[in-house]
Structures are given as structure tokens and as C-alpha cells.
Amino acid sequence: MQRLDRLANLGMLSAGMAHEIKNGLVAIKTFVDLLLEKNQNAEMGEVVRNELIRIDALATQMMRIAAPQQATHQPVRVHEVLDQALRLLQPLISTKLIALKRNYRADADTVQGDGGQLQQVFMNLLLNAVESMGPNGLLTVTTERGAGDVDPPFLIIQIRDTGMGITPEITERLFEPFFTTKKNGTGLGLAISHRIMTEHRGTIHVESVPGKSSLFSLSLPMRHS
Template identity: 30%
Template sequence: MLNEFEVSLQPVDSFTSTQLVKNKYENILQQLDSAIMLFDSEGVLTFINMQMAKLLEMPRVALNGCNLLQILQNPDLNRFKKKKIIKIYRETIFQRKRYHELIDESGQHWLITVTYGDQMDGDFLISMKDVTDYKQIEQTAYRNDKLATLGKISASIAHEIRNPLTAIRGFIQLLRPHLLQLGKDEYARIILTEIDRANDIIYEFLNSSKPSAPQKKIVSVHSLLKEVILLTESEALMTGCQIVLVEESSPLYVSIDVKQIKQVILNIVKNAMDAIDELDGERNGFIEIKLKADKKYVQISIRDNGRGMDPNTLAHLFDPFFTTKEGGTGLGLSVSYRIIRNHGGVISVDSTKGIGTEFIISLPLCTGC
């Protein structure tokens, strides 16, 4: 009888050795965070890991040994995924593209890499990696850069326009006695009023594109939200919308610039009413403002049952000048983003087309207040 040491020295046949190596590498591929599938030179799927099968929402046993056409004809594969697979196939074969980007139904960003060539012996390796976090970082950096540029442009515009307006105003005031003698004082009054209105517009634009440093004071979040609801109640009733406040029993306090934060919340609530109004009475409008807190932050959730947004709109929602409203400036949410960031907070949004939208504003909790 062979002891344990002698057994370990017994030769292993080449088939068993190859199978062990294959199993080892397949196990490694299963543990990767990337989704992987491998087609041989005949176009037959020879390997797919669990992550890829999960993304396709199909069992691995139903996919292994199939060619691309058989996979596309599988009734369990939804229409969205079929369209994306066909698009990637065409771009790879006809345009020789090796890298593809797509946004799935839930708004997640994926980087798809197709590896083929002599080193692959005719095989095609397709890998997919979730790059949503990287995209969010990239978009945040891009958004911050645009906001900084916007601030510089607005300051320059304000300076260049205000100077001639000031000069015009001065000359009109000098001419006013002569216009009064001619019985045309009304003209002077209108000109001065319009110059002042132009100055007010410039001031509002400058203030909105480059919010001033917050003048903070400690306030009750409950009181702030109550005031916002009072300001919007009449407009909500006109659009057939109900606003409900759900809050925690314990009082919550934050250190904020009340005017700025109120501006942010009012802007989101009014956007919610607009989204509900666009439904044209398809269902009763509903806006829920919910308040809760953890150890560090107060969370203000503003959820509506309006028309919702698609992933592309969501991706650009906080970009300056991006708007889906006719006649909108596209500054409201980009300014809101900067105001919340200046308060050390975070603003996020989740939306589903046809169902509704939820904004969540997180602000540092004032402890010991």
C-alpha cells in the first residue's frame, strides 16, 4: 500500500494535468468583477462567467455551446439587450472597434472590450466592466469646470454691460429736465425703469452662476420645510398636486444659509410640479417631502410621481445651461448643485421614465444644537 508521500509522487497523465490547469483558470475568471464571454473561431460560445450570465439574465447552461444567432433568438433575452449586442457586433466586425460604451436600462455605464487577433488563435474575448463610479467622477469634474468657467464669464459680462448702462442712466438723468419741459418726462421714467430692470437681471444672473459664500445660521429643518410648503401650496393646488411632509419625531437642526437652501428646495419642488403638470391629468399629482437623519447628515428627500426622466437626461441634469423646459435657462439645478456643495453636502437624483423622480439633499447635521 502506498503512503501519502508516495501517492504525491505518482505521475499525473497529461489530460488530467491540462484539466486541472483549465479548471484553475476558469475559477479565476469566475471570481473577476468583469463580465466575460469567449467565442471560438467558429463563433461558438465556449466560456461565460457568472457575471456575464447575470447581466444577460440567462443561465450559463442555456448559453454555452450557442453561436451569436442562437443567443439572439433565445426568448429569455430582452429586446434592449438584443439591440445592444447587434450594435456591438456590427461596430466590431465592420468598423473594427475594440472598445464600446453603453448605458443599460438602470443608467449604469459599462465599458466593453473586444479582444481578437493572431494572439487569440481566432477566438473573440468580450469583457464588460462597470465604470459608473468613474463616469460620475468624470462628470463631476467636468461640471465643476463648467461652473467655474460660467462664473468667470458671468463676472466679465456683468462688468462689460453694467459700465455702459451706468453711463446711459447718468445721461438720461441729465436730459430729464429738458424732456420734462417738452412734456416727455414719461419717456425718461420708462428708460430709467428699464435700465434698472436690466441691472437687476444682470445681478440675478451673476448671483445664480456664482453663488456667494453661505451666511450660515442654525435653523430647524422642520421650520424651513414648513415655510417652503406654505410658499408652494397655492401653486400646487392649481396644478392639482398634493404636497405631504413626512418627518422624524425628534427636532433636527442644520447650520445653513437659509436663503440659499430655500432657493434649492423651492427650485426642486417647482420642477416636480412642472413634471406633474405635463402629465395632463393622467393621475393625481403627489409630492412627498421626507425628512430623516443619521449620525452625521440630515437627508431631505423630495419625491414626485411626475413624468420622470431617461438616463441621458439624468446624466446631464446638473450641467449649466442644460434644460428640457421650453424657455428654461438651465441654471437652476447647476446652481443648486454648487450651493449644496458649498454647504459641505451632497445632492443626488434617481428617476424612472413614466414613474417619477426623487431628489435627495444631504446636509451636515448640527450636533449639540
């Protein structure tokens, strides 16, 4: 509850600010692009442009966390959404020489929810996994029907990497907004993902062997057919 409260407050504070920052950035970026076009060896210009892109991404994330998004509730085919997320990340996965294993074992994959938001969750987890690994890592995406005789049954989605792993101290703080160990991280990916999962009556859990691997498990109630 405390985590949700903090997110709500953060949201109200940052929504308007992020929007104004983005408006300002559009003007500045157009200007810098023009300057760079005229003066192609302007080293400082490149730095400015890259920082602008970074700030823009940060503001976009802030708006996402802030906006009480109208979640549309529709049937979502999870395997399709996973494939779409993996398609977007394919160039990065190839460049980093990471092997990808798809293990879709669930016999049914329809949940009720917002496909766009769920895709955002998958992207955040997949990106974290890719970022945690060097060359020759293995990224495994698994789905299966949850065990137990519950109604409705759960769909389990697992994203496993063979990366640096997560120490217990970091595990405690993983889902805090703005907690990051990365130089250019915003620390919002998992906070946003946690919120989206809760809104879908789902859960998100992590297990890790530090120095070796991490496993993020999602569970979502399946749609009654």
C-alpha cells in the same frame, strides 16, 4: 471638480454681464410699462413685456451662479425652511391641483449653513417637481435621520413627484449648467443647487422611474448640539 471649474469660469464671465443687462432692463421695462398704460391693446407690447420678465429672471439666475456669495454659517432649522419654500409655492401647487404630503420624520432638523441658499435649493427641486406633473400629481416632502452611526449624523431630505420621470440619458446631464428640456427653462436650477449642496458638505442624488416618478434626495450634516 470639472463641473465646479466650469461653474467658476461661467461665473466670472457672466457676473458683470448679467448686472449690466439687468440695469438696461430696468430702463426698458419702465418704458414698456408706460407705453402699455397709454395703449392698452398693444398686443406686441405684452409679448415684449413677457420676454423682458423672462430675460430679467435669467439674468438674476446668472448673477446667483456667478456671485461668490458670502455664505453665512448659522444654525438653520430645515423644517422651517422647507415650510417657507412650500408656502411660496402653495398658489402654484393649488392651481395645478397637486396634492402635497409633508412627512417630517427627522427628530432633529438643525444644520449649519445658509438658510437663504438652502431655501433656494428646496425651491429649485420643488419647482422642478411641480413642473414635471399634471393635475392630480402627488408631491411628497420627507425628512429623516440618516442611517448609520456617523458623527455628525446626516439629515436626509427627499422630494418626490409622480411626474414624467427622467430617462438615463437626461439623468447624466441633469447638473450641467444650462442643460434644460423645457421651452422656457434656463437649466441653472440644478447646477446651482448642486453647488450649494457641495458648499454645505452635503450631497444631492436622483432616482427615477421614467414616465412615473422622480425622487431627489439631499443629505446634510446635522449640527453638533
